[in-house]
Amino acid sequence: MRRGIATVSxxxxxxDKLAAAAAAGFDGIEVFDxxxxxxxxxxxxVAARCADLGLTIDLFQPVRxxxxxxxxxxxxxxxxxRTKLGVMDELGTSTVLVCSTVLPDAPADPDLLASQLHGLGVLAAEHGVTIAFEALAWGRHVHRVGQSWDAVVAADHPAVTLAVDTFHMLARGDDGSALAGIPGDRIGFLQVADAPLLDMDVLEWSRHFRCFPGQGTLDVTGVVAATLAAGYDGPLSLEVxxxxxxxxxxxxxxxDAMRSLLFLEDQVSGELATKPAARMVAAAPPPAPRVDAAFLEIASASPVVPNLLTGLGFTVAGRHRTKPVTWWRHGDAHVVVNESGSQPAGTCALGVVAPPVEAVAARAKALLWPEVDRTRGTGEALLPGITSPSGLHVFVSAAAGEDDWQHDFEPTGAAPDGWRGIDHVGIGVPATQLNEEIGFLRTVLDLTPGAVEEFMEPQGRLRSRALRPAEGDLRVVLNVEDVRAGSAPRLGVTQVAFGCEDVAAGVRALRSNGVPMxxxxxxxxVDLDAxxxxxxELLASLREHGLLYDRDAHGGELLHAYTAWLETGFYVELLERRGGYDGYGSANTHVRLAAQG
Amino acid sequence: MRRGIATVSxxxxxxDKLAAAAAAGFDGIEVFDxxxxxxxxxxxxVAARCADLGLTIDLFQPVRxxxxxxxxxxxxxxxxxRTKLGVMDELGTSTVLVCSTVLPDAPADPDLLASQLHGLGVLAAEHGVTIAFEALAWGRHVHRVGQSWDAVVAADHPAVTLAVDTFHMLARGDDGSALAGIPGDRIGFLQVADAPLLDMDVLEWSRHFRCFPGQGTLDVTGVVAATLAAGYDGPLSLEVxxxxxxxxxxxxxxxDAMRSLLFLEDQVSGELATKPAARMVAAAPPPAPRVDAAFLEIASASPVVPNLLTGLGFTVAGRHRTKPVTWWRHGDAHVVVNESGSQPAGTCALGVVAPPVEAVAARAKALLWPEVDRTRGTGEALLPGITSPSGLHVFVSAAAGEDDWQHDFEPTGAAPDGWRGIDHVGIGVPATQLNEEIGFLRTVLDLTPGAVEEFMEPQGRLRSRALRPAEGDLRVVLNVEDVRAGSAPRLGVTQVAFGCEDVAAGVRALRSNGVPMxxxxxxxxVDLDAxxxxxxELLASLREHGLLYDRDAHGGELLHAYTAWLETGFYVELLERRGGYDGYGSANTHVRLAAQG
Known part of the structure; x- marks a missing residue:
């Protein structure tokens, strides 16, 4: 497939736009008038500049x-x-996007529309141009793809074809099945955009909240697959x-756009694999079938981190065979302290178990995510690292007992009893990088984002989005802080939550070790009891240990406690899930935000 | 009227919230649970702190x-x-806000609602508490004030009263007339909020976009006036x-909240003046019946500004009798250059003609807007100054020929022919201050804000809102720039637009004087012609002089040109309005933003 992007994206x-599109490897562009x-x-x-850059001009858009x-x-x-056709002659492009009208006084007259479209088609044909007619989701009378297809059929001119736009279709509730029966050679152009589901005026939604495929919640894959299955062989072009x-x-x-397009092609190729009409699209190796949390790495050259880990009850479990790296554990919770000084103190990385490791690394590479620069020592496990857009390093390990990350360490003692493991990790990202970060976790590790939750902070707002794999225990919570002008949001790993069997006992131990809660x-x-x-007895115990509490509709319970902000730049949560409680205690978040300040 | 504010505001x-409310002079607060x-x-x-600060706790809210x-x-x-009533006992507050339920499984059963409300009323009465029942605009079954009033009547308990909330009512399309026939002593509480008109999910709208009265577009005054006319004598309380x-x-x-409440009282007092049931509310002196642009003041101790003015074709018209201030004019366009060094170079102030001057100054003071520190010299005109939230000084002058600002200058020559005057002034404000700045212009000068217009910048977005008086020629355009992280939006006076009779001749003169266009x-x-x-001939003339063009639906025309960004920190627009054209050439703004970079 040819890959395109609209200059308006x-x-x-x-x-600058042309140079950026070429640098990212796009084949063509849409010129936004x-x-x-x-x-x-x-x-x-413009035509000469595009030719120099190896870009074709696939579309001139829009004529309204x-x-x-x-x-x-x-x-x-x-x-x-006619004037725009003259411009197109000079650009050397032969497809023009015509949108359904939004004029309030437009007559509701399909015959008139057909004859006017036909007239445009006659003019276009004189210039060797094809019209792709698009149903704007907020068009006056034509706002569904079925209506624009009817108009194309009625216009009855070879130069008048259909434009398919994933956003406009999906925003109006149409999916790929709305294209059933439409021949691919009558589809003149395919524009691709995703969006998060929002209940608002569709024009405002479109203007402010479109995003690249894989970053939103619309079934972009389904529409693109249906368009390709129909036989469309023009570019996949991103208009976001x-x-x-x-x-x-x-x-x-x-x-970012190119990554999302590669991901889309990967998804589409999965969907089309069994269909005879499938066209070739790029396919990256599939994601790991399951993803579990393995370890947290913290960079530290000072005693702050070892002291904290000791206070939390971690003990040294091993030393890296070749590097100044120490493995700490607390039952099944693992932390690795990197004393090499190669990273600024406090920098955190995340280790995940996601075999097959080579395939995940190849997938990340195919999707253009940057690798962590890392030398593999002799006899060490394959532990490829990938860097997320917000700068988080993720190391991918084989499963325990295989060629996994623990093999790189010389054990220094027996595995102690203790916590269940890393329950979830909270990561602060800048507002402008949220989409990209979600794209990373979704496309590389196949994590699924949950709904956006929003909380008031004493001095701003917090938006959270939790991500999880279909199989495996990894949970990542992305947080965006909107803060006062002059303040800076907290970025990077801000929260490390460990699961345990008895949070009251856990908190007692932390307190006796002097960890600030x-x-x-x-x-x-008082409110909890209300x-x-x-x-x-339960209320008294919660009060005594400073525990927060939540209960779900099925009787599942969460008991949890937070430390204060620690010198390491994050805080620790200790939590006990009972009876299948599956959330994060969102009802308590406003209390944490006020108490932590 | 007692003045209140909710802690959630x-x-x-x-x-911090209690201290801020007290410092602003509020009488009471609503405690947000x-x-x-x-x-x-x-x-x-909390009760003790409030007592110390002189605040009453007027409401506990909400119980959902x-x-x-x-x-x-x-x-x-x-x-x-019952637990919350216990909390209220300790707070020492006797009114509680109960909202209509949002539970998806809530039965659509008015009798059930009435009997449950009655039961709550019995409990409340035991604590000496009154319930104010509110129809949330997004309530499951009760979302209009008429429905909540029916429920209060059916509950048939003296402790169950109606809560009036201007946002919830107006968001659902109810106005003050929806309160007809409801006795004031059955209205237990009045919550006040405004909002700009937005077509989106009402819950999202409410959460993110409420604003203080006078900053939005809802008829808050009408609902408040109707509530007071009914005989309600509780607090006016802001929940924003x-x-x-x-x-x-x-x-x-x-x-800001207190100012908006004073403005609201002023508006309401106007509305209630003729009604017998009117209750006393504060009233500031009325705004000026008409407001015209008088002059722009620029602080400058260097030759940059005089050189620019000379290039633009201004000549010196007078010197201030007591201060190092020079008056320049170009026909009816006036600029005053303040060489005193009392302001940083480039700082602009705006002079307006808005008599009666003393009343406008008193109005601004009653609405708590800060005065400009300024000593009036002997024999000088009364020229009170008021500072807007974004820092713009506005000087208020009497009409020409009276005790006006020109009297302070010793004329140095005859008035030359030239431009028509200041057409409009563009002011950049930080996104967080837009509401406040609109509040200033609206409450002090009675300017009416137009719709928000939005434009793409090469590296961000621009939102514009133009304001004008009902009578008079002053036009102010407020601009909010959303820019890339790391960049700063342009603030203060960024654009000075002068009207003229012949913009082509004007541009020729500027060019020959070396002003960078x-x-x-x-x-x-090409697009213009399309x-x-x-x-x-017109197209050729526009091209030759580098003019932009727009035409309205009635054939009115705008011809205009921009300078480049100037050393003074703003750019100048020269414009010619023909045939009653009344806009700002918004269709050309994207070209200006791209060309000015």
């Missing part, structure tokens, strides 16, 4: 309000269309605009 | 999902309600939460 001046109008490059200069309009305005529309894209460097956006206001327990009518 | 910890739950202050300590719910859940709800409030210092927010891409003229099919 990138910030900057037109020349306003980008051209505001550019000092003439259409011929030229079909299905009041007949008295049609002559002016033809004049406008959003507040985030407007404020991001175009080179970064183009790279987060104070819980007494008012919280909400859950707890047994007096 | 302010950021920070509970103690989550603020209390997360606080280390016990309810008794305790009425109109599945009968099997009612015992647990009563337990919860938004992304902006979360990220703003609570002391600033509380001051913004280049206009040739592609723009859109308007202009007469060839």
């Amino acid at each position: 990138l910030s900057g001046r037109l020349e 306003n980008d051209l109008i505001a550019s000092c490059l003439s259409p011929r200069q 309000d030229v079909a299905g309009i009041d007949p008295t305005a049609y002559d002016a529309a033809l004049h406008r269309f 605009f959003s507040d985030v894209v407007r404020e991001t460097d175009p080179v970064e956006t183009a790279r 987060m104070p819980v206001p007494d008012n919280y327990y 909400r859950f009518a707890l047994a007096p | 302010l950021s920070g910890r509970l103690e 989550n603020d209390l739950i997360a606080s280390c202050l016990s309810p008794r300590q 999902d305790v009425a109109g719910i599945d009968p099997t859940a009612y015992d647990a709800a009563l337990h919860r309600f 939460f938004s992304d902006v409030v979360r990220e703003t210092d609570p002391v600033e927010t509380a001051r 913004m280049p206009v891409p040739d592609n723009y003229y 859109r308007f099919a202009l007469a060839p």
